[in-house]
Amino acid sequence: MEIPRRSNNLATLEGCLMRRTRYRWLLVITMALTACGGQNVSPAAPTNSYPTLDPAQITQGRQVYVQRCASCHGPKAEGAPNWATPGPDGLFPAPPHDDTGHTWHHSDRVLYESIRDGMNDPLRPGSPLRMPAWGSTLSDGEIRAIISYFKSLWLAEHRQYQWEETLKDFKPTPTPPS
Ligand code: HEC
Numbered sequence: 186m187e188i189p190r191r192s193n194n195l196a197t198l199e200g201c202l203m204r205r206t207r208y209r210w211l212l213v214i215t216m217a218l219t220a221c222g223g224q225n226v227s228p229a230a231p232t233n234s235y236p237t238l239d240p241a242q243i244t245q246g247r248q249v250y251v252q253r254c255a256s257c258h259g260p261k262a263e264g265a266p267n268w269a270t271p272g273p274d275g276l277f278p279a280p281p282h283d284d285t286g287h288t289w290h291h292s293d294r295v296l297y298e299s300i301r302d303g304m305n306d307p308l309r310p311g312s313p314l315r316m317p318a319w320g321s322t323l324s325d326g327e328i329r330a331i332i333s334y335f336k337s338l339w340l341a342e343h344r345q346y347q348w349e350e351t352l353k354d355f356k357p358t359p360t361p362p363s
Contacts, residue, residue, distance in 0.1 A: 250334055262338060289335075293332065303316050
């Protein structure tokens with residue numbers, strides 16, 4: 186009874202070793218194929234898909250921004266001092282448009298409409314505009330140029346986020362991607 190069991194065990198061990206060797210070869214072949222294939226396959230598509238900006242539009246946007254917006258939002262779009270603390274009226278001062286603010290959270294359409302139509306206290310409908318409406322002062326192109334200038338201030342990951350918000354926006358955007 187002892188002997189057959191041992192030989193069975195040996196047979197099992199042998200088979201196991203052989204299978205292992207075969208697996209090792211399979212692994213080597215797979216790795217070789219992957220390595221060879223890798224030379225012919227183009228690198229994975231970049232995760233950031235947002236469009237590039239037009240430098241002339243950024244320059245124009247910065248100029249209009251300095252003239253019209255910097256008095257409230259800061260010369261470098263860094264926001265009013267203490268912008269994150271509400272004033273005595275309970276309202277927040279003008280926020281930044283760089284990475285530290287939340288301008289990059291909004292789609293092109295939302296940004297365009299906020300600049301064109303202005304903004305009031307969202308909790309008090311009909312209250313006076315705190316952010317002036319620029320639709321009758323600035324041209325469509327100037328508003329779009331300012332948005333491009335804002336985009337030039339953002340980190341790649343924020344640009345990507347804002348681009349995805351723009352693509353997700355269910356309403357047609359009045360600012361074609363720049
Ligand atoms: C008189 C001061 C003032 C001027 C000038 C001004 N803003 Fe504002 N802006 C504000 C205030 C205050 C808010 C915040 C409104 C709120 O949250 O209720 C704001 C909000 C905004 C927002 C929304 C930001 C966000 O994250 O939701 C945008 C975009 C913006 N301004 C762009 C501009 C641009 C572009 C100009 C120049 C063409 C400009 N602003 C000029 C005061 C101003």
